[in-house]
Amino acid sequence: MPRTVALELRDIRAVYGRVTVLHGVTLAVHRGEILGLLGPNGSGKSTTLGIAAGVIDPVAGSVSIDGIDRTRDPHRFAIRVGFVPQDSAIYEELTAVQNLEFFGRLYGLRGYDLDSRIAKALARSRLTDRSHEPAGTFSGGLRRRLGIAIALLPDPPVLLLDEPTAALDAASRDDLFADLHRLREEGHAVMLTTHHAEEAEQVCDRIAMLETGRLVAEGPPSELMRPQSSGRCVLFGHLDGSLPKFLERRIRRRLDADIGFEVTGHRVRLSAWTADELGRALALVLAEGAHLDRYRSVSGRLEPTAKAA
Amino acid sequence: MLSTVLTLAGKDWRLFWCDRRAATLAFVVPIMLASVFGYIFDRPTRDRGEVRLHLLVVAEGDSPTIRKLIDDLATNPNLQIEPIPAESLNPRLLDRRPGVAVVIPADFGTAVKPRIAVRHHPLCSLEARWAEGVIAEAVAKGVAKERWGDLAESVLRDPPFLLSVSALEEPHAKFNSYSHSFSGMTLQYLLFWGMESGLLLLRERRRGVWLRLRAAPMPLAAVLLGRALATAAIAILQLLTTFAFGYAVFDVTFCGSPFGFALAVIGVASLAASVGLLVAALGGREAPARSVSILAILGLAMLGGLWLPSFLLPDWLRDVSLALPTTWAMRLLDSATWQGRDLADQLPSFVAVMGFTALFLSVAFWRLSATERAARRGQG
Numbered sequence: 001m002p003r004t005v006a007l008e009l010r011d012i013r014a015v016y017g018r019v020t021v022l023h024g025v026t027l028a029v030h031r032g033e034i035l036g037l038l039g040p041n042g043s044g045k046s047t048t049l050g051i052a053a054g055v056i057d058p059v060a061g062s063v064s065i066d067g068i069d070r071t072r073d074p075h076r077f078a079i080r081v082g083f084v085p086q087d088s089a090i091y092e093e094l095t096a097v098q099n100l101e102f103f104g105r106l107y108g109l110r111g112y113d114l115d116s117r118i119a120k121a122l123a124r125s126r127l128t129d130r131s132h133e134p135a136g137t138f139s140g141g142l143r144r145r146l147g148i149a150i151a152l153l154p155d156p157p158v159l160l161l162d163e164p165t166a167a168l169d170a171a172s173r174d175d176l177f178a179d180l181h182r183l184r185e186e187g188h189a190v191m192l193t194t195h196h197a198e199e200a201e202q203v204c205d206r207i208a209m210l211e212t213g214r215l216v217a218e219g220p221p222s223e224l225m226r227p228q229s230s231g232r233c234v235l236f237g238h239l240d241g242s243l244p245k246f247l248e249r250r251i252r253r254r255l256d257a258d259i260g261f262e263v264t265g266h267r268v269r270l271s272a273w274t275a276d277e278l279g280r281a282l283a284l285v286l287a288e289g290a291h292l293d294r295y296r297s298v299s300g301r302l303e304p305t306a307k308a309a
Numbered sequence: 310m311l312s313t314v315l316t317l318a319g320k321d322w323r324l325f326w327c328d329r330r331a332a333t334l335a336f337v338v339p340i341m342l343a344s345v346f347g348y349i350f351d352r353p354t355r356d357r358g359e360v361r362l363h364l365l366v367v368a369e370g371d372s373p374t375i376r377k378l379i380d381d382l383a384t385n386p387n388l389q390i391e392p393i394p395a396e397s398l399n400p401r402l403l404d405r406r407p408g409v410a411v412v413i414p415a416d417f418g419t420a421v422k423p424r425i426a427v428r429h430h431p432l433c434s435l436e437a438r439w440a441e442g443v444i445a446e447a448v449a450k451g452v453a454k455e456r457w458g459d460l461a462e463s464v465l466r467d468p469p470f471l472l473s474v475s476a477l478e479e480p481h482a483k484f485n486s487y488s489h490s491f492s493g494m495t496l497q498y499l500l501f502w503g504m505e506s507g508l509l510l511l512r513e514r515r516r517g518v519w520l521r522l523r524a525a526p527m528p529l530a531a532v533l534l535g536r537a538l539a540t541a542a543i544a545i546l547q548l549l550t551t552f553a554f555g556y557a558v559f560d561v562t563f564c565g566s567p568f569g570f571a572l573a574v575i576g577v578a579s580l581a582a583s584v585g586l587l588v589a590a591l592g593g594r595e596a597p598a599r600s601v602s603i604l605a606i607l608g609l610a611m612l613g614g615l616w617l618p619s620f621l622l623p624d625w626l627r628d629v630s631l632a633l634p635t636t637w638a639m640r641l642l643d644s645a646t647w648q649g650r651d652l653a654d655q656l657p658s659f660v661a662v663m664g665f666t667a668l669f670l671s672v673a674f675w676r677l678s679a680t681e682r683a684a685r686r687g688q689g
Binding site: 014015016021047050053054055056057074075078079081083085086087088089090091092093094098102103105106107108134150 | 312313316317319320323324327328516517518520521522523524525526527684685686687
């Protein structure tokens with residue numbers, strides 16, 4: 001059965017002043033899927049999430065949820081997104097119930113419907129016992145759970161979390177991951193940002209790697225982590241412009257048979273058994289006239305980065 | 310939209326009451342300030358016999374003429390004299406306890422033209438003039454009696470004119486110092502409340518709650534109107550509580566129509582709400598915004614006649630203060646309370662206050678909308 005796309009970002013471009021922070025990012029998150037946006041600080045993760053949440057406007061491109069375009073129908077779009085900013089974003093003076101009531105009403109919930117949803121949200125977040133305590137007395141983990149409960153109160157198909165594990169201890173982080181897996185089982189599409197590869201590997205079904213505003217790799221963690229299991233070295237690159245088919249065929253002919261060379265849109269994936277072979281393959285690709293403006297080499301883990309000359 | 314605005318206002322109302330101690334202080338502090346200011350500046354306006362000039366008297370000699378003059382001064386109903394030795398004069402005057410003194414020379418009564426000195430604290434020139442007149446009157450009477458005997462006595466006892474002195478009062482006006490202090494201090498405190506409400510918005514930004522609000526399905530105007538509504542509602546509650554206390558304890562009167570008072574309450578509460586949004590719009594970070602706002606509010610309070618009645622200010626400053634919202638808000642409250650003006654007389658002040666409110670709200674909406682647009686471009 002084909003999976004349904006819940007959130008779709010197409011060719012998103014964002015500019016802060018004179019700096020382009022996103023260069024045509026295209027992404028889709030399916031129902032029942034957790035997508036992790038992975039990348040170092042300044043790579044454009046939070047901007048991508050902010051655009052998906054409707055709090056940042058792109059200069060080009062489109063965002064839609066269940067086919068509802070953000071620009072054409074912002075109200076219907078907004079009620080389909082649950083957004084949890086980085087610092088939980090709750091009123092610390094109000095109790096958990098008061099926080100849920102307030103945000104629930106903003107999303108048009110009233111009366112019995114609101115009360116029953118609050119009761120369910122509290123139970124699901126394991127906050128029932130502390131529901132009448134000010135949120136300011138909660139630990140970081142409880143605050144995060146309350147923040148997610150607020151976002152999920154209107155039952156949106158898409159949940160967006162900005163650095164959800166920031167300032168959480170290991171136990172709270174494991175709790176959070178268990179909650180996210182449950183949300184996935186319930187059919188929510190979840191997109192989160194992180195700069196920890198292990199976390200992304202642990203919780204995400206798919207990872208999108210961002211580097212200076214460009215999507216340089218995308219796929220399941222098992223695929224992106226393939227170098228570790230297969231022992232091969234991998235390089236993800238971003239083409240500055242599209243690669244003509246004839247050029248792609250010529251490069252493929254000239255590369256050794258055991259060198260992997262895959263081109264998807266502006267993205268390139270090179271793999272080899274050794275770092276030397278990978279370096280020679282990269283040199284050949286560049287010599288043939290393919291312009292890579294950024295690339296990232298992967299050797300078992302996703303952290304190491306390098307800049308194209 | 311309306312239900313969203315009410316939800317947002319309800320949240321701010323709840324936030325206000327969450328900190329019980331702060332909420333209680335928000336009602337107690339203006340009452341305390343008004344009571345203290347009212348007590349300090351309490352002056353009788355009806356029984357002029359109680360208003361007497363406190364005058365120090367230094368006699369450099371002890372002749373019968375000097376004693377006679379001192380006796381005349383002591384019986385003068387406009388004076389409260391206090392004979393002191395010469396060495397105590399300067400310290401007492403410098404300390405302004407009281408601010409004016411008369412020094413009677415030893416040759417008074419014997420010299421052809423003795424020099425009677427009136428000395429005063431630098432800030433008491435008016436009292437010195439008053440003392441000068443009273444002393445001249447006393448000396449002239451003494452001389453007249455000495456020279457013309459019974460004729461002078463009869464003329465002085467029954468002068469050929471009548472003089473009456475009274476405070477200006479309108480038919481319904483009933484002034485006491487508490488009337489002014491309760492209006493002034495309450496108004497000042499409401500401006501501070503407006504500022505706090507605006508700072509709360511800046512705090513929401515810092516905590517990230519603003520991001521969640523912006524992601525919710527509602528326009529920015531709803532957020533701002535909700536904040537303004539809650540601020541005004543709490544301001545109305547503060548006004549009513551403070552004036553109820555003033556009425557019950559200090560005889561603060563409401564001589565105008567109830568509708569006129571309601572108009573004043575609405576006008577002043579709206580002004581406080583608009584000041585709050587203005588602080589949120591113009592303030593960047595919370596700490597500097599608070600410092601600048603406090604300075605601005607204290608300046609507006611002082612120049613607008615909230616501490617002391619504006620008629621105590623120099624004429625040029627009174628003209629300048631017409632450009633301030635606090636001047637008109639104070640006029641509005643005064644006209645609705647002790648002045649007992651009718652509705653038509655109140656309208657110019659009400660229109661001016663609402664004009665300032667509209668101006669502040671417009672600037673705040675414009676600026677916050679620009680900030681929001683910048684944030685949506687990732688520059689916030």
